[in-house]
Amino acid sequence: MSLKIRRVVTGHDDQGRAKVLIDEMAGNVVSQRPGALYSVVWSSEGFPVDNDIELDPSGMKIGTTIPNGTVFRIVSFGPGVAPRNHRTDSIDYAVVMSGEIDMDHDGTIVHLKAGDVLVQRGTIHNWINTDSEPCVIAFVLTIGKVGNSRRKTPSGPGIGRPDLIDRAPGSGGRCPSR
Secondary structure, eight states: OOOOOEEEEEEEOTTSOEEEEEEEEOOOOEEEETTEEEEEEEEEESSSOOTTOOOOGGGSOOOSOOTTEEEEEEEEEOTTOOOOOBEESEEEEEEEEESEEEEEETTEEEEEETTOEEEEESOOBEEEOOSSSOEEEEEEEEEOOOOSTTSOOOOSTTTTOGGGEEOOTTSSSBOOOO
16 A cells, blocks of 8 residues: 655745745655554644745654644555544544545444545544545644543543543654544
């Protein structure tokens, strides 16, 4: 399985005219669990974002989120991807770019396919690909509070464990791929 992403990043020249700063195939594709590959396309820190900074953050080690920032990540979930129930400390905007996937959402299965969008608001979920092709999803993540996790105690291996909450680096949590 491979993940090929063409990354085009724009900016300005010395006269303030628009120009392409980066046009390349992403080289930072990694895997932190069997059957899943991901690449951080871009990230930002602070609001409003300073568009004059020319530093390319794609080579930095980035967890699920960045405090007071954003993370743009592409993930490929291969057929039979290893299960991992988890909850994130973020709000995730997701667009299914290709393929199909099931999201186990605290015991309820939601089927997503290319063109579908999802707003994931800090809830327990797991990605399940029973198809024969990979499913590729683009995520934009912004830090948030874990959604009402104390209202109910979920059941199952690893569910409801605070140590399985994906967190930003330095916040005491793990930072695995989506």
